[in-house]
Each structure stands twice: as C-alpha cells, then as structure tokens.
Amino acid sequence: xxxxxxxxxxxxxxxxxxxxxxxxxxxxxxxxxxxxxxxxxxxxxxxxxxxxxxxxxxxxxxxxxxxxxxxxxxxxxxxxxxxxxxxxxxxxxxxxxxxxxxxxxxxxxxxxxxxxxxxxxxxxxxxxxxxxxxxxxxxxxxxxxxxxxxxxxxxxxxxxxxxxxxxxxxxxxxxxxxxxxxxxxxxxxxxxxxxxxxxxxxxxxxxxxxxxxxxxxxxxxxxxxxxxxxxxxxxxxxxxxxxxxxxxxxxxxxxxxxxxxxxxxxxxxxxxxxxxxxxxxxxxxxxxxxxxxxxxxxxxxxxxxxxxxxxxxxxxxxxxxxxxxxxxxxxxxxxxxxxxxxxxxxxxxxxxxxxxxxxxxxxxxxxxxxxxxxxxxxxxxxxxxxxxxxxxxxxxxxxxxxxxxxxxxxxxxxxxxxxxxxxxxxxxxxxxxxxxxxxxxxxxxxxxxxxxxxxxxxxxxxxxxxxxxxxxxxxxxxx
RNA sequence: CUGGGUGUGGCGCAGUUUGGUAGCGUGCUUGAAUGGGGUUCAAGAGGCCGGAGGUUCAAGUCCUCUCACCCAGACCA
Numbered sequence: 360x361x362x363x364x365x366x367x368x369x370x371x372x373x374x375x376x377x378x379x380x381x382x383x384x385x386x387x388x389x390x391x392x393x394x395x396x397x398x399x400x401x402x403x404x405x406x407x408x409x410x411x412x413x414x415x416x417x418x419x420x421x422x423x424x425x426x427x428x429x430x431x432x433x434x435x436x437x438x439x440x441x442x443x444x445x446x447x448x449x450x451x452x453x454x455x456x457x458x459x460x461x462x463x464x465x466x467x468x469x470x471x472x473x474x475x476x477x478x479x480x481x482x483x484x485x486x487x488x489x490x491x492x493x494x495x496x497x498x499x500x501x502x503x504x505x506x507x508x509x510x511x512x513x514x515x516x517x518x519x520x521x522x523x524x525x526x527x528x529x530x531x532x533x534x535x536x537x538x539x540x541x542x543x544x545x546x547x548x549x550x551x552x553x554x555x556x557x558x559x560x561x562x563x564x565x566x567x568x569x570x571x572x573x574x575x576x577x578x579x580x581x582x583x584x585x586x587x588x589x590x591x592x593x594x595x596x597x598x599x600x601x602x603x604x605x606x607x608x609x610x611x612x613x614x615x616x617x618x619x620x621x622x623x624x625x626x627x628x629x630x631x632x633x634x635x636x637x638x639x640x641x642x643x644x645x646x647x648x649x650x651x652x653x654x655x656x657x658x659x660x661x662x663x664x665x666x667x668x669x670x671x672x673x674x675x676x677x678x679x680x681x682x683x684x685x686x687x688x689x690x691x692x693x694x695x696x697x698x699x700x701x702x703x704x705x706x707x708x709x710x711x712x713x714x715x716x717x718x719x720x721x722x723x724x725x726x727x728x729x730x731x732x733x734x735x736x737x738x739x740x741x742x743x744x745x746x747x748x749x750x751x752x753x754x755x756x757x758x759x760x761x762x763x764x765x766x767x768x769x770x771x772x773x774x775x776x777x778x779x780x781x782x783x784x785x786x787x788x789x790x791x792x793x794x795x796x797x798x799x800x801x802x803x804x805x806x807x808x809x810x811x812x813x814x815x816x817x818x819x820x821x822x823x824x825x826x827x828x829x830x831x832x833x834x835x836x837x838x
Numbered sequence: 839c840u841g842g843g844u845g846u847g848g849c850g851c852a853g854u855u856u857g858g859u860a861g862c863g864u865g866c867u868u869g870a871a872u873g874g875g876g877u878u879c880a881a882g883a884g885g886c887c888g889g890a891g892g893u894u895c896a897a898g899u900c901c902u903c904u905c906a907c908c909c910a911g912a913c914c915a
Binding site for chain 1 (some may be wrong): 839849872873874875876877906907908909910911912913914915
C-alpha cells in the first residue's frame with residue numbers, strides 16, 4: 360500500500376500486524392473498552408448500536424417465522440446441567456460457578472449459563488403435553504458466560520451477548536427443517552445485510568456442539584484468511600428430550616419425545632464484520648447495521664448559509680429513513696473525514712460555500728473514497744443506489760479475497776504446502792475418520808471448518824489414509 | 839494452562855542498564871485566526887510511575903511476591 364493511501368496514522372497497518380490492527384480498530388473506533396473483570400468488555404455506545412441494529416433485523420425475521428421471545432434464568436443448578444452427559448462434558452471446563460448466597464454457602468452450586476438448552480428443556484417438560492402444544496418456537500436475547508482461557512474483544516469474551524433459539528417439534532423431519540431454515544436465515548443475513556460471503560455446511564463430529572446430533576454452520580473468511588464460525592444451528596434429535604423426560608401425546612394417542620433444535624448468533628459477528636471489511640483507515644460498516652449511515656460534514660460553515668443548508672439536508676435524509684449525523688463541531692474538515700472513516704460510516708456528504716452556489720453536494724463512499732457530485736435536491740433519492748452499490752462492492756471484495764485464498768488438495772504434501780503458503784480454506788476429500796481429522800491438525804495445523812452443502816469430487820480417496828472418501832471438507836485455521 | 843511482552847497525566851510512549859528535582863508527543867481547557875484530507879499560534883490545567891512488601895540517606899529505576907492486560911500456542915462454541 361502506498362504511504363499516501365493511509366491517512367490514519369494511529370492504526371497499525373493490516374499487513375504489518377493483523378492482530379494489532381484489529382485491537383486498534385475496536386478501541387479507536389470506540390466500540391469497546393476493557394473492564395476490570397478479566398475477559399469482559401464494555402460495549403460502548405457505537406459498538407452497542409451495531410448490535411442493536413443486528414438485533415432489530417434478526418428479531419424481526421425470527422418473529423416473521425413464528426418465534427416468540429422469552430427470558431430464561433441466569434443460573435443453572437448443577438444437577439440440571441448434568442442431565443445430559445455429552446452436554447455437561449462439553450461445557451463443564453468453562454463454566455463459572457456461584458457457591459455463595461450472601462454469606463451462606465448454597466446447598467447446590469449454580470452455574471452461570473454458558474448456553475440455555477437445559478433451562479429450556481426443564482421448562483418445556485412442564486408445558487408440553489400434547490401434539491397441540493407443538494411446535495414450540497422460543498428465542499431469547501441475553502448474555503452468557505464462558506470462562507475462556509484467552510479472550511479477544513468480540514471474538515471470544517468471557518461474557519457475550521447473543522440470541523439463542525430453542526425449538527421443539529413433533530417430528531424429526533420438522534425439526535431438521537427448522538435447523539436448516541434458521542441456518543438459511545443466518546446465511547442470508549450475513550450475505551445480504553452484512554455483505555459477508557459464507558460457506559454453509561455441516562460440522563464434523565469432532566467440531567459439533569456438545570449434545571447435538573448434527574451441527575450446521577456458516578463459515579466466513581476474514582481478510583487474513585482465517586475462518587470465523589459466524590452462526591450455528593443444531594439438530595438435537597430427541598436426546599435432550601429423553602434426558603429431561605419431555606413427552607407429548609401424539610395424534611395416534613402414543614406418548615412420544617419431541618425433536619429439538621437450537622441456533623445462535625453472537626456479538627462475535629461484529630468481530631467478523633470488522634475483519635472482513637475493515638481497512639487501514641479503520642472500520643468499514645455495511646449500511647444495514649451502521650449506526651450512522653451518512654455523515655454530513657459542512658465546510659467553512661461559519662460562512663453564510665452553509666450550516667442552514669446542511670441542517671435542512673440532514674432533516675431531509677432523516678425523513679427519508681436514513682441514520683444521519685451532521686457534525687457541526689468545530690473540528691477541521693480533515694479531522695472529521697478521518698474520524699468518520701475510522702468509524703466506518705458508509706457515506707460522507709461534504710457541503711461548502713462552493714457547492715451551495717452550484718446547488719450540489721459531494722457524496723464520498725467509505726470503501727473507495729470515490730466522490731460523486733449530487734444536486735442537493737436529489738440526494739435523498741440517490742442515496743439508496745449509492746449505498747447498494749457500496750454494499751455490493753464490499754461483498755465482491757470479500758468474495759474475491761475468499762476465492763483467492765481457497766485451494767484444493769489431493770495429497771498430504773499438497774495440504775502441507777498450501778497450509779504453509781498462507782492462511783485460507785483448503786478443500787480435500789475425507790474418509791470420515793477422527794484419526795485423519797486429528798492428523799490434519801498435527802501435520803498441517805488445520806481444523807475442519809465444515810462439510811459444505813455444495814460438494815465437489817476432488818478425488819476418491821482421503822489424503823491422509825488413502826482410504827475411499829466421498830465427503831469434501833473445508834479446512835482452515837479458525838478464530 | 840505454557841511461552842513471550844507490557845503496566846509511568848485521558849491516550850501513546852521515553853526514562854529503569856549506571857538509584858539523586860517525573861519528561862515528550864497527542865488529547866483536554868481558554869482565546870484568536872483558519873476551514874474541500876487529522877490547520878496554526880499563544881496561554882493554561884492535569885501524575886501516590888498497576889498493587890504489596892523489602893534494600894537504601896534516597897526507589898519509576900534494585901530485590902521478593904502479587905494483579906491485570908496484550909501476543910503466540912494449547913484448550914474450546
């Protein structure tokens with residue numbers, strides 16, 4: 360990158376140190392602050408506003424599909440957590456425990472929820488009796504706690520915000536359909552609203568959720584070539600239902616166990632947005648979730664008429680439904696340009712005495728800094744197309760990065776060489792054996808990201824063991 | 839958990855080797871000019887040097903212990 364391209368000197372360049380770049384962004388763009396509790400972050404107004412926008416869009420979609428929001432307790436009694444064996448084994452190493460109430464030792468210690476399957480199951484056992492009670496389509500927006508060994512803002516924090524949907528269905532088919540439908544919701548959301556290309560697929564047994572029969576995932580690739588699991592959807596079969604003794608009487612008067620799903624997306628996705636679209640000048644936000652979609656920067660606004668015109672323009676754009684900010688602070692224009700680029704505002708509108716005389720303003724896109732002169736009277740009508748073109752460019756750029764970093768390998772030599780050449784997705788066939796999956800980790804440092812729904816036949820044998828293989832797996836290094 | 843690194847005005851850092859009056863940049867406040875890519879000048883305010891012990895006439899600096907954060911692993915939704 361040319362020196363002149365980088366106008367914000369305070370941010371470490373992506374190419375120099377991607378991890379440092381990331382940390383710089385989350386702090387300089389005022390998304391988070393660290394707190395005095397290890398691994399717990401403060402979500403500052405600008406960071407939280409992104410989450411609120413994500414929430415608004417997803418919540419509307421969930422409700423459109425018939426889901427209802429509920430609030431489950433924060434605590435899970437140890438005995439309840441232990442009802443499903445695989446589940447407790449998966450989560451026990453990373454739960455926080457409450458052992459005291461005031462000054463009294465509790466009779467049974469309480470775990471701070473790392474996820475709420477057990478709580479939903481306990482409740483469902485109470486309220487599901489008949490096929491008429493099904494399906495139950497519940498969701499909750501909350502925070503959960505996982506005592507992670509190492510943490511990073513958004514990507515892995517001890518406490519994080521998410522939504523968790525938990526549904527119960529009369530038949531396996533219906534539950535599987537729900538699992539796939541919700542994965543589709545996440546995939547559409549990521550691609551359409553966040554401009555993040557994703558690969559949809561199924562997790563291997565090694566990577567699947569503790570207690571699930573099948574786990575599906577959307578996998579995104581970050582700018583540095585590492586993978587980020589960006590949303591998941593699980594099919595549980597009736598395993599939890601049996602463990603928690605959830606039964607219903609079906610139409611045929613038979614007592615049956617319902618089939619269950621759960622699915623979640625967390626604030627981690629914000630880390631994904633940052634690492635997918637951000638550049639050396641700061642954040643680059645997709646319009647759908649940007650807290651400010653348009654910033655108006657008046658130039659020389661102490662001169663006659665500039666501020667008034669800017670205020671009118673701001674009002675017009677707000678009435679047209681956009682999230683707009685007019686920055687009439689007395690910082691210099693150059694400072695404001697850099698500031699709102701750092702914050703990833705999609706569109707900047709400059710308006711000064713020269714423009715007003717000509718009846719125009721200047722619209723500048725965050726991603727390529729391209730300037731478009733637009734008649735002031737037409738701006739509100741032109742904004743949708745400007746934002747849509749911008750969104751498409753973000754998507755295309757991310758897709759190109761992913762494709763440039765995706766390779767196929769047929770032998771272990773190829774796998775090792777491609778892995779050593781840099782981060783990215785490596786596609787291979789796989790026999791299905793855990794030993795071969797572990798060998799990929801040991802020999803090439805790769806973990807399986809997913810078995811994509813869109814399969815290809817690269818060869819007919821597993822590159823590790825040479826045995827027949829029908830499944831194609833995408834491997835990579837993950838956040 | 840393992841290895842490495844860092845804690846000094848709000849933020850970023852120097853100072854620690856060789857103990858001797860706590861500094862720089864930036865941000866902040868006030869005033870003025872400027873204003874199309876982090877503008878300039880002037881005047882100000884702001885620090886128990888992460889915490890606890892110790893050595894010393896004297897500790898940001900040396901010793902011991904501790905806490906936190908960052909990075910890389912390992913672990914893991």
